Every structure is written in C-alpha cells, then in structure tokens.
Amino acid sequence: MxxxxxxxxxxxxxxxxxxxxxxxxxxxxxxxxxxxxxxxxxxxxxxxxxxxxxxxxxxxxxxxxxxxxxxxxxxxxxxxxxxxxxxxxxxxxxxxxxxxxxxxxxxxxxxxxxxxxxxxxxxxxxxxxxxxxxxxxxxxxxRPPATQAPLRWLRALVGQTLKLIPVESIDYLRSDDKYTRIAWRDDGGQLAEALIRLPLKELLPQLDAAQFAQVHRSVVVSLRAISHVTRGDNDTADIHLKGRREVLPVSRTYLHLFRQM
Missing domain, CATH: 3.40.50.2300 (Response regulator)
Structure with missing residues (x-):
C-alpha cells in the first residue's frame, strides 16, 4: 500500500x-x-x-x-x-x-x-x-489452566450480609461496568440479585462450560434456567427464563448456539 x-x-x-x-x-x-x-x-x-x-x-x-x-x-x-x-x-x-x-x-x-x-x-x-x-x-x-476445576461458590455482599452463593443456583450473570450482577435463587427458591467486584470476563473461564454459555458480550446464562428462545430481527434472539420476567439478549455472534430454532 x-x-x-x-x-x-x-x-x-x-x-x-x-x-x-x-x-x-x-x-x-x-x-x-x-x-x-x-x-x-x-x-x-x-x-x-x-x-x-x-x-x-x-x-x-x-x-x-x-x-x-x-x-x-x-x-x-x-x-x-x-x-x-x-x-x-x-x-x-x-x-x-x-x-x-x-x-x-x-x-x-x-x-x-x-x-x-x-x-x-x-x-x-x-x-x-x-x-x-x-x-x-x-x-x-x-488460556485457562487445563486442570482448573469449575467455580463452585461466589461471595457477594447483600446489604450488610456476606452471601455464599452456590454457582449451580445462578440463573445468569450480567456485566455491570466493572462489576458483575448475579441473579440466582436462594435456598427457598426466592429470586435474588447481587453485585460482585469481579468483571464478567474474568469469571467466565472459571464457570462450567457444560452449564453456562455466553450469549452476549455482557451476558452469561445458565442453560438449566432457560425456558425458551425466540428469534428476533437482524440475526438476534431473546432468552426467556424459567420463573423470571427478565429477557436476555442473544447477539449475532452467539446465535449459532440456538441454530436449531
């Protein structure tokens, strides 16, 4: 040139x-x-x-x-x-x-x-x-270490209480500036949310890939929490969750995860 x-x-x-x-x-x-x-x-x-x-x-x-x-x-x-x-x-x-x-x-x-x-x-x-x-x-x-075991617990401050959240109870994680918002269900099945001081990109490699999938640059969802997925315009989609009103976006980059729709 x-x-x-x-x-x-x-x-x-x-x-x-x-x-x-x-x-x-x-x-x-x-x-x-x-x-x-x-x-x-x-x-x-x-x-x-x-x-x-x-x-x-x-x-x-x-x-x-x-x-x-x-x-x-x-x-x-x-x-x-x-x-x-x-x-x-x-x-x-x-x-x-x-x-x-x-x-x-x-x-x-x-x-x-x-x-x-x-x-x-x-x-x-x-x-x-x-x-x-x-x-x-x-x-x-x-590259994450090949021998690294998936993360099992996350600590989050909810009000004045330090919560120990089982990763298996998490429905989704969403990037919130330099923090990550976690949505999970407590022992009684009640919906709960908290912010933790760890970026989503640092959390993602520690999660079990068989349970969690990144569906958007700012969203990771538990596959077990998905009720159904609807296709949108411009090669996007929306994820509907079991027992939750939130609708999570699927960007074009990750749409291949739901090609069977």
Missing part, C-alpha cells in the same frame, strides 16, 4: 465499538482508510488475507478465534494494535516496545500517540519486528 494511503482493519465483536473506533480514527488520521470490519478473529484473518491492510486493530477478547490468535496468523504482514479492556494484557505487550495497544474506552490523547507511532513505523524501511514469541506468551495468558 502507498504510505500516503494507509489502510486498516478493525476487529471487534461489538458493532458499536467498531464504529466508534472508526469514527475516532477518521478524526485522528483522516488519510487512513478503514477498508474492513470484522466481528471475530476468524473474520479478521479472512478479510486481512483478502485486502492486505497495513494496520490491524484487534480486540483481544473475541469469541472463537481471539485477537491474539488472529495476530499470530497475520504475523509481520501488518502493524498490529490491540484494543483491550484489560491493562495487564496491554502493558505486557507494550513493555516490549513492539506492539501497540488501546484501552477501552479509547481516549483521544492515547489514540493520537498510537497514530503517531504507526505513522513512524509505516515510514520506516525496516520490516516489522518479529513478535512470534510475545504473541505466544499473550495467547498462553488467555
């Missing part, structure tokens, strides 16, 4: 976040052409192979093929920028001075610094630095 017409791909499983980053890039770097959007790592790889953009903005956590895994496939053929809500992944990469990153929500000042570094790298004659070892290290950090 011509240095005066750099091109980019944005991969994130949330459409609004892809569009927001594209709009911010349009302001920070008008010459940059965003030539492709991808909903997951697999699409990112496919669209990279087809369009060969100069830069790839990759969300670290995507269903299926992660941003790290997509970056491993893309390798040195593009400049990589990770977009993440988790500083510990970002700092690990950036400390090596090889990969750049943006932390959600993306701040204008940070994006401007990233754009400046990318412009310098595009002007450089030398090829991109080999990042294979670093990417493998980051990918390993994303």
């Amino acid at each position: 011509s240095a005066s017409q750099p091109t980019a791909l944005i991969a994130d499983d949330e459409p609004l976040l892809r569009e927001a980053l594209a709009a911010q890039l349009a302001d920070a770097w008008p010459a940059l052409q965003v030539v492709a959007h991808a909903r997951n790592g697999r699409e990112a790889i496919e669209r990279f192979e087809s369009l060969q953009p100069d830069i790839c903005f990759l969300d670290v956590h995507m269903p299926g093929v992660s941003g790290i895994e997509a970056a491993q496939r893309i390798g040195r053929r593009a400049h990589l920028v990770f977009v993440t809500a988790f500083d510990h992944y970002a700092v690990q990469a950036f400390a090596h001075g090889v990969l750049d990153y943006l932390v959600k929500p993306v701040e204008a000042a940070r994006l401007a610094d990233t754009v400046s570094r990318l412009q310098e790298r595009l002007r450089a004659v030398e090829p991109a630095t080999n990042t294979d070892a670093l990417l493998e290290e980051l990918a390993a950090r994303l």
Whole structure:
C-alpha cells in the first residue's frame, strides 16, 4: 500500500465499538482508510488475507478465534494494535516496545500517540519486528489452566450480609461496568440479585462450560434456567427464563448456539 494511503482493519465483536473506533480514527488520521470490519478473529484473518491492510486493530477478547490468535496468523504482514479492556494484557505487550495497544474506552490523547507511532513505523524501511514469541506468551495468558476445576461458590455482599452463593443456583450473570450482577435463587427458591467486584470476563473461564454459555458480550446464562428462545430481527434472539420476567439478549455472534430454532 502507498504510505500516503494507509489502510486498516478493525476487529471487534461489538458493532458499536467498531464504529466508534472508526469514527475516532477518521478524526485522528483522516488519510487512513478503514477498508474492513470484522466481528471475530476468524473474520479478521479472512478479510486481512483478502485486502492486505497495513494496520490491524484487534480486540483481544473475541469469541472463537481471539485477537491474539488472529495476530499470530497475520504475523509481520501488518502493524498490529490491540484494543483491550484489560491493562495487564496491554502493558505486557507494550513493555516490549513492539506492539501497540488501546484501552477501552479509547481516549483521544492515547489514540493520537498510537497514530503517531504507526505513522513512524509505516515510514520506516525496516520490516516489522518479529513478535512470534510475545504473541505466544499473550495467547498462553488467555488460556485457562487445563486442570482448573469449575467455580463452585461466589461471595457477594447483600446489604450488610456476606452471601455464599452456590454457582449451580445462578440463573445468569450480567456485566455491570466493572462489576458483575448475579441473579440466582436462594435456598427457598426466592429470586435474588447481587453485585460482585469481579468483571464478567474474568469469571467466565472459571464457570462450567457444560452449564453456562455466553450469549452476549455482557451476558452469561445458565442453560438449566432457560425456558425458551425466540428469534428476533437482524440475526438476534431473546432468552426467556424459567420463573423470571427478565429477557436476555442473544447477539449475532452467539446465535449459532440456538441454530436449531
């Protein structure tokens, strides 16, 4: 690609976040052409192979093929920028001075610094630095330990009382900013809710995959709590729960879990 017409791909499983980053890039770097959007790592790889953009903005956590895994496939053929809500992944990469990153929500000042570094790298004659070892290290950090037993209990403060919640009694978990809202049934079958100080993305790998399924970026549901699922417009669906009025969204990314409908 011509240095005066750099091109980019944005991969994130949330459409609004892809569009927001594209709009911010349009302001920070008008010459940059965003030539492709991808909903997951697999699409990112496919669209990279087809369009060969100069830069790839990759969300670290995507269903299926992660941003790290997509970056491993893309390798040195593009400049990589990770977009993440988790500083510990970002700092690990950036400390090596090889990969750049943006932390959600993306701040204008940070994006401007990233754009400046990318412009310098595009002007450089030398090829991109080999990042294979670093990417493998980051990918390993994303994998839960193979021997880790599923989580059995969660502690939550309800009023002034510390509750010990059996995971098997949970109907669903929903992201609430930096917290996670837990909806469960107590010993008497009464519906209850509480907030815990742990992000949903950190909880998810600890849950039993045979019992819980992520159905939206911000929602994980117990399969045993589902009454029925109804299809909506635009490749989405709604989950109706047994004995609860709440309706949980199923985003397009996770609709394949209910393809039999």
